[in-house]
Amino acid sequence: MIVDIFENWALYFSGDAWKAVLEFLANLDENSADGEYPLIGNDVFARVMSYQTKSSNEVAFEAHKEYIDIQTVLAGAEGMAWQPASSMTVSQPYDAAKDVEFYLMPPTFSLRVDLTKEKFVAFFPSDAHAGQLHVEGMPAWIKKVVVKVRTSYYLKASISQ
Numbered sequence: 001m002i003v004d005i006f007e008n009w010a011l012y013f014s015g016d017a018w019k020a021v022l023e024f025l026a027n028l029d030e031n032s033a034d035g036e037y038p039l040i041g042n043d044v045f046a047r048v049m050s051y052q053t054k055s056s057n058e059v060a061f062e063a064h065k066e067y068i069d070i071q072t073v074l075a076g077a078e079g080m081a082w083q084p085a086s087s088m089t090v091s092q093p094y095d096a097a098k099d100v101e102f103y104l105m106p107p108t109f110s111l112r113v114d115l116t117k118e119k120f121v122a123f124f125p126s127d128a129h130a131g132q133l134h135v136e137g138m139p140a141w142i143k144k145v146v147v148k149v150r151t152s153y154y155l156k157a158s159i160s161q
Contacts, residue, residue: 001082001111001121001122001123001124001127001129002120002121002122003113003119003120003121004119004120005118005119005120006022006025006072006118006119006120009022009120012122015157017040017044017157018157020039020040021039021040021044021070021147024037024039024046024147025046025072025120025145025147028048028074028145029074029075030074030075030143032048032074032143032145033048034048034049034050034143035047035048039147040153042150043149043150043153044147044148044149044150044153045147045148046145046146046147046148047145047146047148048074048143048144048145049143049144049145049146050141050142050143050144051132051141051142052139052140052141052142053076053078053079053132053133053134053135053139053140053141053142054132054133054134054139055133055134056081056105056130056133057105058132059105059130059131059132059133060091060102060103060105060130061081061083061088061102061103061104061105061106061128061129061130062100062101062102062103062128062129062130063085063088063100063101063103063123063125063126063127063128063129064099064100064101064123064125065094065096065099065101065125065151066096066099066150066151067099067148067149067150067151068122068123068124068125068148068149068150068151068154069121069122069123069129069146069147069148070120070121070122070146070147070149071115071120071121071122071123071131071144071145071146071147072115072117072119072120072121072144072145073115073116073117073119073142073143073144074117074142074143074144074145075117075141075142075143076140076141076142076143077114077115077116077135077140077142078114078115078131078132078133078135078142078144079112079113079114079115079131079132079133079134079135080112080113080114080115080121080129080130080131080133081109081111081112081129081130081131081133082109082110082111082112082113082123082127082128082129083103083106083109083110083111083128083129084110084126084127084128085101085103085125085126085127085128086126087106087110087128088103088104088106088128089103089104090102090103090104091103091104103128105130109130112133114135115131115144124151125151131144
């Protein structure tokens with residue numbers, strides 16, 4: 001898992017492809033249309049979405065094997081919880097077609113981050129995560145983007161830099 005501010009993006013993602021992803025993110029705002037945006041073939045794409053935040057008993061932990069999630073908020077703020085996937089109890093086995101495995105909610109979180117538009121978080125296959133969480137205890141509408149990066153592409157791009 002990576003949590004940082006955008007001015008440190010190049011510490012984790014360098015090279016032309018990652019600059020293009022950062023430029024795409026920089027051009028999004030609260031008025032960007034919800035939907036899916038292809039960035040680099042099937043290896044990198046983005047999903048812009050809007051929804052209301054929830055309490056922890058209304059969300060589920062999940063993890064992905066095929067794609068890494070890079071997430072940020074375009075408007076509002078969202079709580080994100082993290083646990084090592086290896087410490088979680090599976091509630092729904094891995095679905096390869098949807099690239100997701102769901103877990104039971106643990107009694108406490110190892111880490112919670114309040115995500116705002118200045119920050120990004122990256123979740124890798126070993127990272128179980130739950131988003132959509134209230135930040136100040138009350139539901140709020142947010143707009144966010146999730147960039148999905150194929151794990152093999154990330155590894156290849158990281159090695160070639």
